[in-house]
Amino acid sequence: MSSSPPPSSAAASPSCPKKMIALRSSDGETFEIEEAAALQSKTLENMIDEDCAGTPIPLPNVTGKILAKVVEFCSKHAEPGVDDESLRAWDAEFVNVEQATVFDYILAANFLEIPTLLNLTCNVVADMIRGKTPDEIRKFFNIKSIFSPEEEEEVRRENHWAFE
Amino acid sequence: MHMGVSRCFPWRSRTSNGKKRDGFGTLPDNVVVDVLGRLEVDQLKCAIRVCRRWHALIATAHFARLHLQRASSVTVVYPLCFEDPVYYNVGLFFIDWGSMEKKPIAGAKSPPALRDITVDRSCHLLGCCDGLFILIKTRTASMYEIHNPVTWERVPVPHKGSICGFFLHPLSNKYRLLSYRETPNGFWYQVDGLGPAACIDVGMFRYRPREQEAPSGVRGRLHWMVVGKEGVSPPCSHSIMVFSARENAFCFMPHPGDSCLPSKGHSNMHLVEMQGRVYVYAIQVKFMSIWVLEDHASWQWVKKCDINLQWNLNRHPVHDENVTSYENYKNMQLIDIRDGELLLFWPGRGLFQHNLQSQTIKRVPWPFMDGFGYDTYRMKTRVVVAEYKRSLLSLQYLLSDFFFFGRKYLL
Numbered sequence: 001m002s003s004s005p006p007p008s009s010a011a012a013s014p015s016c017p018k019k020m021i022a023l024r025s026s027d028g029e030t031f032e033i034e035e036a037a038a039l040q041s042k043t044l045e046n047m048i049d050e051d052c053a054g055t056p057i058p059l060p061n062v063t064g065k066i067l068a069k070v071v072e073f074c075s076k077h078a079e080p081g082v083d084d085e086s087l088r089a090w091d092a093e094f095v096n097v098e099q100a101t102v103f104d105y106i107l108a109a110n111f112l113e114i115p116t117l118l119n120l121t122c123n124v125v126a127d128m129i130r131g132k133t134p135d136e137i138r139k140f141f142n143i144k145s146i147f148s149p150e151e152e153e154e155v156r157r158e159n160h161w162a163f164e
Numbered sequence: 165m166h167m168g169v170s171r172c173f174p175w176r177s178r179t180s181n182g183k184k185r186d187g188f189g190t191l192p193d194n195v196v197v198d199v200l201g202r203l204e205v206d207q208l209k210c211a212i213r214v215c216r217r218w219h220a221l222i223a224t225a226h227f228a229r230l231h232l233q234r235a236s237s238v239t240v241v242y243p244l245c246f247e248d249p250v251y252y253n254v255g256l257f258f259i260d261w262g263s264m265e266k267k268p269i270a271g272a273k274s275p276p277a278l279r280d281i282t283v284d285r286s287c288h289l290l291g292c293c294d295g296l297f298i299l300i301k302t303r304t305a306s307m308y309e310i311h312n313p314v315t316w317e318r319v320p321v322p323h324k325g326s327i328c329g330f331f332l333h334p335l336s337n338k339y340r341l342l343s344y345r346e347t348p349n350g351f352w353y354q355v356d357g358l359g360p361a362a363c364i365d366v367g368m369f370r371y372r373p374r375e376q377e378a379p380s381g382v383r384g385r386l387h388w389m390v391v392g393k394e395g396v397s398p399p400c401s402h403s404i405m406v407f408s409a410r411e412n413a414f415c416f417m418p419h420p421g422d423s424c425l426p427s428k429g430h431s432n433m434h435l436v437e438m439q440g441r442v443y444v445y446a447i448q449v450k451f452m453s454i455w456v457l458e459d460h461a462s463w464q465w466v467k468k469c470d471i472n473l474q475w476n477l478n479r480h481p482v483h484d485e486n487v488t489s490y491e492n493y494k495n496m497q498l499i500d501i502r503d504g505e506l507l508l509f510w511p512g513r514g515l516f517q518h519n520l521q522s523q524t525i526k527r528v529p530w531p532f533m534d535g536f537g538y539d540t541y542r543m544k545t546r547v548v549v550a551e552y553k554r555s556l557l558s559l560q561y562l563l564s565d566f567f568f569f570g571r572k573y574l575l
Binding site for chain 1: 184185186187188189190191192195198199200202203204207208209210211212213214215216217219223314315316317558560
């Protein structure tokens with residue numbers, strides 16, 4: 001192992017000299033992500049600016065399983081030279097998962113403020129809603145907070161145009 | 165340690181028994197609004213009935229406006245056929261350029277279709293703002309109406325003046341009406357809300373809008389071609405009037421293009437606000453020139469195109485042989501501009517689609533009008549044009565503006 005000469009008068013740059021950022025999930029797993037990929041997340045961007053010590057950034061709201069996928073998404077979207085069409089295809093595959101996972105992605109994207117992932121996953125859920133009747137929507141998403149008969153009547157009166 | 169996971173995150177129910185969890189229950193309100201805001205109006209009609217939470221989130225003016233921001237607009241046209249002193253009301257249509265969204269195959273584009281929107285035939289369209297139509301009742305002077313075709317709501321708005329603007333005030337986020345009244349010295353303008361709220365005087369000016377329309381403005385500014393008392397044309401330098409909603413003030417600006425001959429005035433020039441831009445078009449003998457306002461601050465207009473209207477007149481006969489060829493084009497109107505295609509209304513002949521690149525012109529069928537026969541294409545036909553977006557903005561949200569008067573009229 002050759003010893004490299006110390007960096008010559010490294011100007012005190014505000015950004016971390018290392019290019020990899022370490023993240024720790026809620027269940028204790030550690031992940032490494034390139035800085036360029038991490039900058040896709042506004043939350044991480046702010047944290048990176050503040051702390052360069054190199055200790056893993058704790059993310060108590062995201063489990064390891066989901067964080068792994070989020071790292072994958074951000075890394076892919078930070079890759080240079082990927083054309084639009086293949087990226088779209090990759091995105092479509094990425095969200096081709098069960099409903100519960102899509103919601104986990106949404107929560108992670110919301111917490112980490114990743115606009116591209118949030119946009120993608122919200123569109124997926126909107127697509128799930130399209131074409132369904134109110135009853136089908138309730139069943140599909142297992143929605144519990146439904147109306148009492150009196151409430152339903154009031155909604156019908158106030159928004160009768162929705163019941164045509 | 166591991167047992168703690170499900171305790172810390174109770175929303176993560178065990179999936180081992182196959183039961184689905186309520187995914188939406190885990191999302192904060194702003195995210196649910198983000199998802200629902202992507203749905204079309206028809207789908208939101210279902211969504212609003214799903215549960216208490218969705219209803220509470222959707223049935224607000226805030227959501228309606230957020231939703232409007234994502235929505236794309238269509239152009240609605242309202243042909244007004246008149247033969248002094250009577251007006252003929254044929255209905256309200258929206259232009260469906262549906263086929264335009266697909267990638268064109270070697271220039272082959274199917275023509276747009278005109279679809280009928282049912283609207284009370286006793287009203288004329290003046291304009292549209294955020295999916296709300298403003299109409300004037302034909303039989304009753306000074307009676308206006310605000311109508312949302314999605315929510316079926318219509319509220320009468322009696323008004324002493326002539327309404328010439330209907331817009332959303334950018335600072336207060338309230339809807340406002342701009343109107344004027346003729347006085348011996350000129351025209352008195354004021355702005356007020358939708359109900360008997362306080363009105364704000366703007367001032368006395370020499371000119372009024374030339375056409376009976378109520379634009380909703382582009383970036384907080386409304387524009388009109390104007391005339392003076394008794395229909396006298398203003399000088400070219402004062403031919404366009406601009407109202408700034410923020411400053412509650414008018415300014416008068418010159419129209420683009422060359423100065424007009426004093427005898428002619430600017431009757432051949434027309435202004436239309438379309439898809440967030442302001443266009444002026446002028447018809448001079450055989451040409452139609454179209455300008456678009458690029459920058460308001462510097463009042464910079466850019467010529468969009470010059471169209472040679474020298475078409476084969478025999479292909480589109482007009483039923484009034486006494487007109488000269490100049491007169492033929494004079495009352496032509498620009499109705500829509502999308503993706504390099506213009507839609508032109510030619511009184512006496514019909515609707516035409518003009519491709520800017522290939523310079524080709526085709527007639528567009530307008531079944532309802534065509535069915536009426538040539539009478540509806542009489543020379544004195546004018547089309548009112550407005551931008552429309554299907555909107556969930558219920559007039560109930562604006563109830564405070566309507567005060568008590570409006571409430572009992574809400575259907």
